[in-house]
Amino acid sequence: MADTKKKLKNNRTALGGWMLIPHPAIAEIMAGEGFDWIALDMEHAAVDLSMVEQIERAVRPSGCDLFVRLDGVNPILAKHVLDAGAKGVIVPNVRSPEDVDIMTAAVRYPPQGNRGTSLARALDYGRNFDEYLRGHNDNVFVAVMIEHHLAAGRAEEILARPGIDAAFIGPYDLSASLGVAGQLDHPDVLTSERTILDACRRTGVAPGYHVVPPERARIDERIAAGYRFIGCSLDTHFLMHGCRSLLQT
Ligand code: 3PY
Ligand code: MG
Numbered sequence: 001m002a003d004t005k006k007k008l009k010n011n012r013t014a015l016g017g018w019m020l021i022p023h024p025a026i027a028e029i030m031a032g033e034g035f036d037w038i039a040l041d042m043e044h045a046a047v048d049l050s051m052v053e054q055i056e057r058a059v060r061p062s063g064c065d066l067f068v069r070l071d072g073v074n075p076i077l078a079k080h081v082l083d084a085g086a087k088g089v090i091v092p093n094v095r096s097p098e099d100v101d102i103m104t105a106a107v108r109y110p111p112q113g114n115r116g117t118s119l120a121r122a123l124d125y126g127r128n129f130d131e132y133l134r135g136h137n138d139n140v141f142v143a144v145m146i147e148h149h150l151a152a153g154r155a156e157e158i159l160a161r162p163g164i165d166a167a168f169i170g171p172y173d174l175s176a177s178l179g180v181a182g183q184l185d186h187p188d189v190l191t192s193e194r195t196i197l198d199a200c201r202r203t204g205v206a207p208g209y210h211v212v213p214p215e216r217a218r219i220d221e222r223i224a225a226g227y228r229f230i231g232c233s234l235d236t237h238f239l240m241h242g243c244r245s246l247l248q249t
Contacts, residue, residue: 004037004065004229005088005141005165008206013223016067018210018234020045024058026235031062039231041069042077043092049080053121056085067141073099075106075114082107083120088141090168095151097161100144104163108137112163141165143208143229147173152192155199166229167200168208169193197226214241 004014014036019026022040031038040047040055052068059066068081069090078089091103105113117133119126142163146155147170159167171184174193180186193209200207208229211218214237222230 003063004067005139007036008165008228011206011228013228013230015219016229016231018231019055021235022047022051022055024054027055027058027066028062030235031059031064034062035064035232037065037067037087039067039069039090040086042081043069043071049084052081052084052086060085065141067143069145073102075102078103078106079115082115082140083118083122085122087139088143088165090143090145092145092170093147093151093173094144094158095148096154097157100158100161100164103144104142104161107140107142108163109133112137143168145170145173146196147171148177149174149188149192150177152195155196156202159199159203159205164205166206166208167196168210168229168231169196170210171212201226212237214238 007014016037016039017030017035019030019038019040022045027038038059040052056066065087067088067090068086069092070077073091073094081089089107094100107113107115109115109117119129123129123132143166144158144164145168146152146158151158171189172182175181175183175186175189178188178192180188183189197207206228207226209222209227210231211222212233214233219230219232
């Protein structure tokens with residue numbers, strides 16, 4: 001079982017890095033710093049499937065879990081990224097219990113789901129077929145993103161569906177859906193976040209949040225508020241802030 005999944009089951013915090021630049025060196029550098037998980041972003045970055053394999057090879061020695069943020073509620077892409085070696089998926093903009101059911105089935109083999117079997121890379125090209133299939137349905141990780149105020153309003157119904165490990169708030173989309181794009185501390189955004197957090201408590205799903213500014217204090221605030229599955233900034237922001245802090249006088 002992926003460590004992230006175990007940690008969340010035990011109500012511990014799992015911190016993740018976020019990759020928009022799909023280069024194995026970025027993955028090696030970030031994974032080597034001790035993140036529990038890394039998300040490779042196929043929603044908002046130019047990442048193709050062959051890169052998922054390359055990034056997984058780079059992440060693997062660290063023991064860090066590689067997840068892929070999909071481009072939507074997309075069961076076909078989920079199958080491809082798992083076959084390539086990702087340990088789980090982060091599904092953006094989940095709006096309904098039906099969306100959850102489509103994705104939790106797509107990532108699991110029958111009888112619980114409908115993922116197609118293969119002799120793909122994740123199964124060591126068939127050498128690990130039996131063992132992978134035996135453990136996979138329990139081991140696979142699924143985070144659903146709640147990032148629209150209408151989904152926040154249905155959060156308890158959405159998160160009550162089985163097979164989800166975490167509910168991950170995308171603050172930018174959430175704020176945009178409320179007409180206050182980028183105003184992450186706007187009272188309406190905070191109210192929606194509280195609704196999602198309460199739904200997590202009632203359903204036993206680990207709450208998650210993407211803290212985009214690379215500031216430890218903001219991560220600690222979210223941990224103190226009860227969030228457990230926390231995305232920490234972006235590779236692009238780490239670079240940008242590193243450059244700025246050097247060049248600013
Ligand atoms: C958002 O803020 O909308 C996100 O998707 C962050 O990952
Ligand atoms: Mg988003």
